[in-house]
Amino acid sequence: MIVLVSGCSDEVDGLSQTKDSAVVSVTASVPAQEAVVRGIDSCDVLDSAAARRLGVASQPVDHDSNEFATRCSWIGLDKNFEANLTMNEAVGLDRSVDLDVHIPVEIQGHPAVQVDENGGPTCRYWVEITSNQTFSAGASSLSASAPPLCEKARALASEVLDALRK
Template identity: 30%
Template sequence: MSSNRRRTGALLAAGLLTLCCACGADDSGTDRTPSDPLPSPDLSLEGPQRSVSRPLDVRGVVACSVLDAEAAQAVGLSVTTAADESTAAASSCAWRSPDKSLDVDIVINTDLGLDFVYAQRDTFETFEEFEIRSYPALRLSPGTSPTCEVWVGLAERQVLVVHANSLKAEAPRLCEAAVNVSASVLVTLGEA
């Protein structure tokens, strides 16, 4: 597993731990019981960049089923390489190009929202807000290697994450691939 995929996995896992762990001490130093709610993160940005006007419920959707062959080939991915890498935390699918110059991971997480990423915005070299097919999206890059992540808010606590990585490609091509894959997945999800 590449270090960038480990970063995405760690980011998703950290989010799930942050959202799901209801034990131990909170920021004030007081102990909480498992039934106590987690404190809300202090997020300075509020507004339409996080709102989802047409929420999609993707609970139970399998990540390997959301990218059609034509869309995969359009960004240079092999249709025969889709590999299910799902965990208990999220449905995940890894796609590869025939020459192995491009890796694209599609993750559908139903326990995180974009607020989780906003709370960590200072950890990314690139943090760009935009929309894909009227859904709020973020383009992220840690700046340490050619990688690009696109997070799309599907509902308040549901996101699509497309992670593009390559040792050969430059970041702009990777982000173009990640955005195109995200747009194609949104079409598929909207038709479901």
């Protein structure tokens, strides 16, 4: 179970919630075979078939890493959006997001939050793999003709979860 500070509502994206003032508990069932992100480079997660399904170039355009995380970005085939992935090795979902601007969701049985990054032309999902491992999958607009960014970001998160299970 993960506890997040949130607005009050009865149900969000099919997840059960309990209310206690401004604290909302989100319970999601994490698959028994949990993936591990330690030692996995973000740029190695998508294969060419996954890149095609997402509509991005198979070669990344940006790569960065430090001792705790790796970040990778790919440009959409129409050059109208960028997809980006950050794998965090020592950060749980509770420390990954600005808790004032999120929507609790579940992606393939994993607790996650959709983050509104200052209302800008981006969409990002933080997905918990274990209590101290998360990844974020995002999409950013590069032009007025960008596709629905949250659909792209969520599709990237699903592709990452599929790849981690292999």
